[in-house]
Amino acid sequence: MAAPPTIPRRGLFIGGGWREPALGRRLPVVNPATEATIGDIPAATAEDVEIAVAAARDAFSRDGGRHWSRAPGAVRAKFLRAIAAKINDRKSDLALLETLDSGKPLDETNADMEDVAACFEYYADLAEALDEKQRSPISLPMENFKSHILKEPIGVVGLITPWNYPLLMATWKVAPSLAAGCTAVLKPSELASLTCLELGAICIEVGLPPGVLNIITGLGTEAGAPLSSHPHVDKVAFTGSTETGKRIMTAAAQMVKPVSLELGGKSPLIVFDDVDIDKAVEWAMFGIFANAGQVCSATSRLLLHEKIAKQFLDRLVAWAKNIKISNPLEEGCRLGSVVSEGQYEKIKKFISTARSEGATILYGGARPQHLRRGFFIEPTIITDVTTSMQIWREEVFGPVICVKEFRTESEAVELANDTHYGLAGAVISNDQERCERISKALHSGIVWINCSQPTFVQAPWGGNKRSGFGRELGEWGLSNYLTVKQVTKYCSDEPWGWYQSPSKL
Ligand SMILES: NC(=O)C1=CN([C@@H]2O[C@H](COP(=O)(O)OP(=O)(O)OC[C@H]3O[C@@H](n4cnc5c(N)ncnc54)[C@H](O)[C@@H]3O)[C@@H](O)[C@H]2O)C=CC1
Numbered sequence: 001m002a003a004p005p006t007i008p009r010r011g012l013f014i015g016g017g018w019r020e021p022a023l024g025r026r027l028p029v030v031n032p033a034t035e036a037t038i039g040d041i042p043a044a045t046a047e048d049v050e051i052a053v054a055a056a057r058d059a060f061s062r063d064g065g066r067h068w069s070r071a072p073g074a075v076r077a078k079f080l081r082a083i084a085a086k087i088n089d090r091k092s093d094l095a096l097l098e099t100l101d102s103g104k105p106l107d108e109t110n111a112d113m114e115d116v117a118a119c120f121e122y123y124a125d126l127a128e129a130l131d132e133k134q135r136s137p138i139s140l141p142m143e144n145f146k147s148h149i150l151k152e153p154i155g156v157v158g159l160i161t162p163w164n165y166p167l168l169m170a171t172w173k174v175a176p177s178l179a180a181g182c183t184a185v186l187k188p189s190e191l192a193s194l195t196c197l198e199l200g201a202i203c204i205e206v207g208l209p210p211g212v213l214n215i216i217t218g219l220g221t222e223a224g225a226p227l228s229s230h231p232h233v234d235k236v237a238f239t240g241s242t243e244t245g246k247r248i249m250t251a252a253a254q255m256v257k258p259v260s261l262e263l264g265g266k267s268p269l270i271v272f273d274d275v276d277i278d279k280a281v282e283w284a285m286f287g288i289f290a291n292a293g294q295v296c297s298a299t300s301r302l303l304l305h306e307k308i309a310k311q312f313l314d315r316l317v318a319w320a321k322n323i324k325i326s327n328p329l330e331e332g333c334r335l336g337s338v339v340s341e342g343q344y345e346k347i348k349k350f351i352s353t354a355r356s357e358g359a360t361i362l363y364g365g366a367r368p369q370h371l372r373r374g375f376f377i378e379p380t381i382i383t384d385v386t387t388s389m390q391i392w393r394e395e396v397f398g399p400v401i402c403v404k405e406f407r408t409e410s411e412a413v414e415l416a417n418d419t420h421y422g423l424a425g426a427v428i429s430n431d432q433e434r435c436e437r438i439s440k441a442l443h444s445g446i447v448w449i450n451c452s453q454p455t456f457v458q459a460p461w462g463g464n465k466r467s468g469f470g471r472e473l474g475e476w477g478l479s480n481y482l483t484v485k486q487v488t489k490y491c492s493d494e495p496w497g498w499y500q501s502p503s504k505l
């Protein structure tokens with residue numbers, strides 16, 4: 001097991017430097033795998049939001065935007081690449097900090113740090129490519145006119161992010177918004193902010209112009225809410241719960257401020273009877289037990305063809321028993337703790353409600369016996385589920401999968417779409433045409449075929465229905481932070497000639 005590092009004591013990152021919160025308050029940092037308090041983070045309030053937004057506004061318009069918002073994309077790309085390089089240099093200490101803060105297995109946080117660096121690199125490329133896309137002509141039906149397009153940064157953006165992939169979810173917003181030329185105020189989750197604060201330290205090291213990125217930690221109600229309603233914030237991008245998403249959209253609506261929302265999910269995984277059972281079981285496990293199921297796209301509803309259901313569940317239980325559940329710093333850990341006591345209690349409540357509604361806890365459902373402290377929950381498999389049960393309808397955000405059987409393809413699709421959410425869906429079958437049909441029939445923004453969860457920075461990410469709207473990642477992620485301006489020019493020497501000219505006399 002790696003030695004725990006000391007937890008850096010940071011301030012709020014505003015205007016290029018550290019600053020104590022106006023009210024001087026701090027919040028404890030809890031390691032959920034040990035329940036120990038291991039440090040603290042600043043607790044920003046509306047006073048700090050004012051200062052951070054002012055710093056971002058100033059950075060947006062300083063020197064007419066010459067050094068950032070109107071600079072060539074290549075200038076911004078240099079900073080994004082420098083950040084990526086620092087993330088790579090510090091990969092293992094960042095992974096360790098994030099594991100201590102969130103309970104995620106070290107192998108997962110290491111992979112996440114690689115994704116963080118790759119995301120900064122990717123948007124550096126897109127920032128450069130943006131220069132070539134400027135002034136693209138629009139063809140008009142009148143030759144007296146010429147028109148072209150400018151893609152401009154939307155302004156100051158508020159980025160409010162969750163704890164499940166603390167630095168990665170922040171990066172999905174920070175990298176494209178800075179690539180676009182926006183300046184930003186990031187508000188990470190109070191449950192896991194350590195690595196986002198380290199991003200502030202990295203911004204200092206690479207000499208990012210002051211105020212381009214500001215990072216304020218604190219509670220949602222105290223720091224997130226004033227950010228989402230701030231009149232000088234031009235857009236809010238949010239990932240988190242559907243309830244908080246509604247609040248943010250309501251606050252933003254008062255100023256007709258655009259929002260993009262990446263919210264909860266209850267995504268299905270459909271398994272047909274023509275599959276290699278063990279391969280399919282492993283994807284089903286990855287879809288719900290990776291990151292202890294605290295994934296918005298987790299495939300938490302398993303739909304099994306009745307012909308293979310029994311055999312599949314036997315193998316699923318056998319594989320689940322084999323998962324290494326341990327302190328997330330231990331080598332080979334595949335299931336750490338969940339993020340907090342609150343989340344732990346919430347998951348246990350979901351399991352007890354399922355039981356009292358008549359479902360069967362086929363496997364798991366409790367604290368692993370060998371772990372006395374920490375917010376650990378066994379991988380949990382729930383059967384005998386009806387479509388009116390809470391466990392079928394609501395997002396658990398824990399290592400809990402519920403199972404139903406189906407007979408026909410159309411029944412599978414109907415069950416899969418029986419949800420208010422629409423983030424992701426997955427199908428496993430050897431019949432490629434069937435997979436194609438199902439990928440069209442699922443009401444979701446993401447479909448995985450013969451897998452669940454692999455995520456690539458190049459491909460669009462986001463949902464439908466109550467999973468939100470807007471797409472992150474890929475070129476869509478950049479468009480989120482750009483506005484499109486048309487510039488139309490009259491280029492004839494002739495007068496317009498609509499009104500009659502008065503006589504000259
Ligand atoms: N879709 C996803 O990726 C996530 C979904 N969730 C779901 O949400 C449940 C609750 O978890 P929370 O951490 O409480 O999620 P949350 O949605 O409240 O938190 C996400 C972010 O929003 C901020 N926030 C909270 N209230 C706010 C407000 N009124 N205005 C502006 N910002 C606000 C939080 O401080 C955090 O930075 C989880 O059990 C899970 O079901 C949680 C995290 C991520």
Ligand SMILES: N=C(N)NCCCC(=O)O
Binds near residue numbers: 164165
């Ligand atoms: N990096 C991977 N594999 N997944 C990201 C999931 C993002 C989310 O929960 O919103």
Ligand code: NA
Binds near residue numbers: 032102192
């Ligand atoms: Na924590």
